[in-house]
Amino acid sequence: MKFKDYYKIMGVPEDASQEDIKRAYRKLARRYHPDVSKEADAEERFKEVNEAYEVLKDPEKRAAYDKLRGGWQPGEEFTPPPDWDTGFEFSGGGFTGVDATQFSDFFETLFGAASPFGGQRGRRGAHGFSVRGADRHAQILIDPEDSYRGTTRVITLEIPEYDDHGRLVRRSHKLKVRIPRGITQGQHIRLAGQGAPGMGGGSRGDLYLEVRFRPHPVYRIDGRDVYINLPITPWESALGAQIKVPTLGGWVDMKIPPGTQTGTRLRLKGRGLPGQPPGDQYVVVQIVTPEARTEEARRLYKRMAQELGYNPRREWEKVA
């Protein structure tokens, strides 16, 4: 069990007032809230901050913790001295609605249900009490083609579960998931009864899969719209062309008007992901110039330079 420095976690000095601690907590809670934060360790940090606040906001727990704290470094291996909690008055119900079951062993040992701070608070769900299992959340990576056509996918989930001896084991679990047609990034697929088991006869929770698109070599997806780069030659750009373009639904003939420049966005209406209304496919033109590798090619380019006399930077002359 590692020692935890609750003051350091909250970023407040040892002599911080209860008001300072409350302010620090609110700020950190907003910053690391797992629904808000994109930081990778947000959930861990959020739990840690809640745990620290649970101790520091309560004058009794804070006093007991302060007495213990001298001489320990954060992360140091920790065993509480046998008499650490003597000499304090306990009012009992020290918990204030926070879910303390997710706190660290360090917290559990010092302030958990078995400690004097735990009061009458016992483990829930033991007798005459049924609790529905927690919902689980995971991500599922799909290809744009999966959403375009709709399909079924077999996924393997590693699920932590307690075995018959009460040990925590990882069980791999195969699931067949139907990917609905037109599903977009960020949408959820719900698999009923595939969450954590309930307690005391409570039903199992559900599994929620959040859809993400796997990076695709050709298609980029934005909502229901599909983006694709269209490389063209300088002569296709200047003269116009008829070009076959891939879409999720197959090849489509596309007319490139003469004088089409790099960055021009052409729309293929309704060729994106299906839906009400369906998305569009955007084709973004990119002129690719062949290198002048041969003498003949160099001659051609030089002739173009002479004949066309084109200055693409004419705009700059006005500013410089």
Add this chain to the structure above:
Amino acid sequence: MNPGRRIPPQDETLSLTFKELSRQIGVEAEQILAMIDEGILEPATGSHMTTWRFSADSACRAATAVRLQQDLRINLAGAALALELLDEISSLRDRVQALEQLLFKDWEG
């Protein structure tokens, strides 16, 4: 994969009734109604409480609204605003990512 073992496919169209939604996110019926009033939730189908069905996205959204209220001490309107801003951030992120990939793919050759 073991071809001998058949895995029954899950039905993605599976939606939640009002009661299921309430039980799932652990709040009273009134709170669900308040979330509908606030525009956080919208029944996918049905014209009355007894026939309403909610999508999986709605269930996740409602659960997030409940967590935001409890954890950050904000009211329902605040949670609704936070959810809308989070939605916007997430769609902007997706958009930036799609456009960046479009541009940088060619720049990197």
